[in-house]
Amino acid sequence: MFKERIKTHHSAMGEGKQYLRGPGNVKQVLSVAEDDASNAVIYIHVPFCAKICTFCNMRRSLQEPSKEYADLIVEEIKEYSKLEYVKSRIFDAVYFGGGTPTTLSTADLTKILRALKESFQFTEDAEFTVETTVTQLQEEKWRTLIEEGINRFSVGIQTFNNKGRAMMGRIGSGETAYELLKALKQTDVVVSMDLIYNYSEQSMDDLYDDLDKMIELDLDGFSMYSLIDMKETKISEAQGQDNDEKMFFVISEHMEKAGYHFLELTKMVKRDSYRYIMNRHAGADTLPLGAGAGGSMHGLAMMNPIDIDEYRESIRNFDKRMGMQFSPDYKEVVCFKGDIQTIRLPRNTSLYKEEKDYQKMLEELIQNEMVSKVGDGFSLTKKGVYWGNTISRELYNLI
Numbered sequence: 001m002f003k004e005r006i007k008t009h010h011s012a013m014g015e016g017k018q019y020l021r022g023p024g025n026v027k028q029v030l031s032v033a034e035d036d037a038s039n040a041v042i043y044i045h046v047p048f049c050a051k052i053c054t055f056c057n058m059r060r061s062l063q064e065p066s067k068e069y070a071d072l073i074v075e076e077i078k079e080y081s082k083l084e085y086v087k088s089r090i091f092d093a094v095y096f097g098g099g100t101p102t103t104l105s106t107a108d109l110t111k112i113l114r115a116l117k118e119s120f121q122f123t124e125d126a127e128f129t130v131e132t133t134v135t136q137l138q139e140e141k142w143r144t145l146i147e148e149g150i151n152r153f154s155v156g157i158q159t160f161n162n163k164g165r166a167m168m169g170r171i172g173s174g175e176t177a178y179e180l181l182k183a184l185k186q187t188d189v190v191v192s193m194d195l196i197y198n199y200s201e202q203s204m205d206d207l208y209d210d211l212d213k214m215i216e217l218d219l220d221g222f223s224m225y226s227l228i229d230m231k232e233t234k235i236s237e238a239q240g241q242d243n244d245e246k247m248f249f250v251i252s253e254h255m256e257k258a259g260y261h262f263l264e265l266t267k268m269v270k271r272d273s274y275r276y277i278m279n280r281h282a283g284a285d286t287l288p289l290g291a292g293a294g295g296s297m298h299g300l301a302m303m304n305p306i307d308i309d310e311y312r313e314s315i316r317n318f319d320k321r322m323g324m325q326f327s328p329d330y331k332e333v334v335c336f337k338g339d340i341q342t343i344r345l346p347r348n349t350s351l352y353k354e355e356k357d358y359q360k361m362l363e364e365l366i367q368n369e370m371v372s373k374v375g376d377g378f379s380l381t382k383k384g385v386y387w388g389n390t391i392s393r394e395l396y397n398l399i
Contacts, residue, residue: 001368006389012042019330026321039092040285045293046101057312070108074115079318081119093127093276102136127275135174152190221272265388281338340392345378351399
């Protein structure tokens with residue numbers, strides 16, 4: 001049915017320009033309190049890395065964090081905490097992403113965590129996640145972070161295979177990575193890892209070895225990413241789509257037998273509820289903090305400058321911060337995409353311009369065994385999950 005697979009949700013939707021309403025001042029838009037029952041989340045970006053991995057094209061730089069970076073985030077937190085709309089939000093999850101958040105010192109991460117809790121309201125069992133690499137998470141750091149409220153770690157392992165790790169520019173051996181995850185699993189936190197597959201020269205035996213180690217560790221969940229060939233990256237090209245598909249089904253079937261199931265298109269879990277991303281898929285407000293962070297609050301999309309000097313100035317002149325306002329209808333589009341990311345066809349079928357075009361697409365998806373009827377709706381089969389981002393883009397083109 002499809003010839004080329006879209007591998008990432010970033011390419012699964014159009015731009016949404018038709019929903020733009022024009023620029024809006026952050027302070028003005030977020031100055032009015034609003035009561036509703038929906039949760040919100042916080043994204044904190046740390047755009048620093050000790051080493052740039054060969055497969056990565058994220059918003060980051062190869063440098064030590066500036067000494068003032070944590071203080072700048074704390075200043076930004078305090079500015080947002082003065083706004084009535086933000087004060088009225090109850091946050092359900094915090095996600096430290098990057099870059100590598102654990103390039104920040106233990107003291108700096110502690111400073112940010114304490115400022116968050118002092119400034120915002122949180123659900124009683126809010127999820128606090130930190131992304132990390134193996135070598136940037138020493139025992140002293142992870143023990144302190146757990147004491148300060150971090151209850152979920154997302155570790156960028158990618159593979160335990162030493163040859164594969166070297167190809168990806170990962171620091172540390174597969175054995176070291178395994179031992180870190182084993183130590184974290186002895187604590188009362190959720191432990192997830194990233195897995196990259198279909199990279200150059202990876203064999204099926206290499207893949208099975210990674211999967212079996214994950215099963216031995218009894219990880220709470222893992223994200224699975226087929227290597228994407230990008231101009232900005234330096235790693236050798238991925239193996240072809242036939243191998244990509246074979247490896248996807250090996251992963252899904254082998255890990256289902258071990259008790260894992262799909263939570264979203266690129267994530268399988270046993271116990272991990274990953275509330276940060278599930279809230280976002282449901283259209284939750286996302287407060288962006290840190291240089292290069294993006295999010296949306298009260299229909300205002302915000303993107304902080306990645307340059308540290310510009311980021312500093314944007315905090316010093318917080319009254320002048322601007323975002324881009326979207327029409328209320330855009331939240332339905334976010335939920336439309338979120339439904340597909342969470343393994344089901346969009347429930348809001350009123351978005352389609354022509355019902356007959358949707359019905360034709362639905363029939364083709366059923367005939368090609370990509371979706372099946374479940375209750376009052378349709379869920380993606382494993383084949384549908386494999387083609388999920390492509391399906392998302394094709395359905396988006398109908399709205």
